[in-house]
Each structure stands twice: as C-alpha cells, then as structure tokens.
Amino acid sequence: MYCQVCNANSLKPVSEIQLKTAKGFVATPISKCIDCGTYNRNCDYESSDIKSHFDVVSYNNIDNETHYYNSRKHFYSFILKIIEKYSRTPFNRSRLLDIGCSYGHMMEYFKQKNISVTGLEIVDSLRNRLSERGYSVFKYFDDLPKKKSFDVISFVDSLYCFENPLNILVSTEKILHHDGILILRITNRTPILNILTFFNKPIPYAFFGDCKHSFSYKGVKILLEKAGFEIHKIFYQEKGKHVPFGRHYQQQLKWLYYKISPILSSIFSVKWSPGLIIVCKKRKY
Numbered sequence: 475m476y477c478q479v480c481n482a483n484s485l486k487p488v489s490e491i492q493l494k495t496a497k498g499f500v501a502t503p504i505s506k507c508i509d510c511g512t513y514n515r516n517c518d519y520e521s522s523d524i525k526s527h528f529d530v531v532s533y534n535n536i537d538n539e540t541h542y543y544n545s546r547k548h549f550y551s552f553i554l555k556i557i558e559k560y561s562r563t564p565f566n567r568s569r570l571l572d573i574g575c576s577y578g579h580m581m582e583y584f585k586q587k588n589i590s591v592t593g594l595e596i597v598d599s600l601r602n603r604l605s606e607r608g609y610s611v612f613k614y615f616d617d618l619p620k621k622k623s624f625d626v627i628s629f630v631d632s633l634y635c636f637e638n639p640l641n642i643l644v645s646t647e648k649i650l651h652h653d654g655i656l657i658l659r660i661t662n663r664t665p666i667l668n669i670l671t672f673f674n675k676p677i678p679y680a681f682f683g684d685c686k687h688s689f690s691y692k693g694v695k696i697l698l699e700k701a702g703f704e705i706h707k708i709f710y711q712e713k714g715k716h717v718p719f720g721r722h723y724q725q726q727l728k729w730l731y732y733k734i735s736p737i738l739s740s741i742f743s744v745k746w747s748p749g750l751i752i753v754c755k756k757r758k759y
C-alpha cells in the first residue's frame with residue numbers, strides 16, 4: 475500500500491480504532507508511513523459508509539451549535555486575525571472560500587463585514603441551514619461556480635478528512651488568485667502517536683480523532699510543495715483553543731496534552747503543539 479501523502483510504499487500497521495458511522499461502529503486499521511511519518515486510517519473516506527460518520531458525529535449536530543460556537547469563538551477569532559494580517563488583497567475586497575465550513579461561524583464573521591464568502595460543506599443538514607440563512611454554500615468542490623477564483627481559501631480542521639488530500643490541494647491551487655493565501659489548520663499529533671507506537675500502546679480515539687490522515691510536518695510540507703504552494707508562516711501556538719476535561723480518561727489525557735505540550739515545546743525547543751496553523755502562498759514559477 476502506498477502513502478497518499480508522499481507516495482512511498484512504506485505503510486506499517488500500528489493500531490486499530492473504532493469509527494462511528496450511521497450503521498454503528500466499524501474497526502478502522504491505522505498505519506504509519508515510515509518515509510514521511512504521517513499516520514493514515516486505512517478505509518475509504520469517499521465511501522457512503524464512512525461519509526455517514528460526518529452525519530452522526532456530535533460536532534456536526536445542529537443541536538450542539540451553541541456549545542461549539544462558545545467553545546470555538548476565541549479560536550476562530552485568532553484564525554481570523556491571521557487571515558486579516560496575511561491577506562494580500564485589501565481585506566474588505568477579498569473573496570473567501572471556507573472548505574469544510576461546518577456551522578458557518580467563520581463565514582458569519584465575514585458576512586457581517588460585507589465580505590464575499592463561499593463555503594463547502596458535505597453534511598446536508600448544516601449546508602441546507604446555511605443556504606436558508608443566505609450563504610453561498612456547496613457540497614462538493616466541483617459544484618463551485620466555474621471560473622470563480624478566491625483571495626483566501628481556508629481548511630480549518632478539514633484537509634485531513636479528505637481521502638486524497640493532494641487532489642483537493644491541487645484543485646485549490648487552481649482557483650486561488652495568484653496573490654492569494656491558503657490557510658490550513660491541522661492537528662500535530664504525530665509526536666504523541668510516535669511515543670505510543672514506540673511503546674506498543676494502542677492509539678486512543680481521543681488522540682487520533684476521526685481524521686483520515688494525521689499529518690507529520692514533513693508530510694504536509696511534501697503535499698503543499700507537490701500542489702504548488704510554498705509555506706509563508708507557521709503558527710505553533712494556537713490561542714483560544716478550548717479542550718474540555720471530559721469524563722473519559724482518554725479525553726482527560728487529551729486535555730493534559732493540550733496543557734503541557736506548549737510548555738514542553740518551549741523548554742525543549744520541539745514542535746509539540748497539538749495543532750499547526752500554516753499560511754501558504756502560490757509558488758511563483
């Protein structure tokens with residue numbers, strides 16, 4: 475089997491995690507690419523079974539919107555400040571595309587400022603409600619209006635859910651204005667996953683989550699270069715990220731990781747932050 479990030483034939487099975495779908499839980503094997511260090515869930519995220527996970531997961535449930543709005547608003551505000559700072563077209567004239575826009579909380583901010591914003595969202599209930607609220611939102615990338623380009627394209631916790639992240643990044647590069655920016659927020663869990671696999675410990679769901687790919691920094695850099703992007707700025711410290719303590723010990727371990735990893739990173743000069751925000755530009759040929 476080939477790594478969908480670096481294309482090396484070096485995937486090594488390391489664990490198995492249950493994933494909730496509309497039909498119940500399914501066991502999904504986890505592998506690690508020995509070449510680029512990315513972890514991968516060996517199941518097809520374009521199959522209807524796996525896609526149904528996103529219909530039943532709590533963070534896409536309309537009833538939970540207020541909870542997620544309150545727990546994420548400061549984090550979104552941090553990302554929005556980054557977009558304002560690095561957007562190279564005048565911000566009030568920028569055209570934005572939010573891929574995996576979920577409840578549309580980032581879109582709401584832009585709409586309030588009368589900035590043109592478009593969303594992509596695969597979950598029907600979320601997308602339909604955004605349409606009812608007057609947002610321009612589509613299900614698939616290919617549904618976007620033809621010949622439309624964007625000045626800012628964001629993937630906040632969504633790139634790692636694509637079956638083939640290179641394909642979506644290549645398509646994104648084509649519709650990004652030559653002076654535009656790409657903003658990625660991805661998890662940075664490979665350091666902790668490496669420790670668990672080194673000691674032959676199973677990988678808990680709370681650490682791997684529901685992603686298809688848990689990118690290493692090396693892996694995401696390879697993807698971006700292949701798709702025609704160059705990294706402009708990386709943020710290791712994420713402000714406003716709220717992780718609940720929870721009742722289950724796996725969630726409590728995750729909470730602890732979010733608390734101590736920034737401290738360990740500053741003491742040992744390692745990049746152990748739980749997430750990365752990456753600002754990219756199109757590569758000039």
Ligand SMILES: [Zn+2]
Pocket residue numbers: 477478479480481482507508509510511512693
């Ligand atoms: Zn790889």
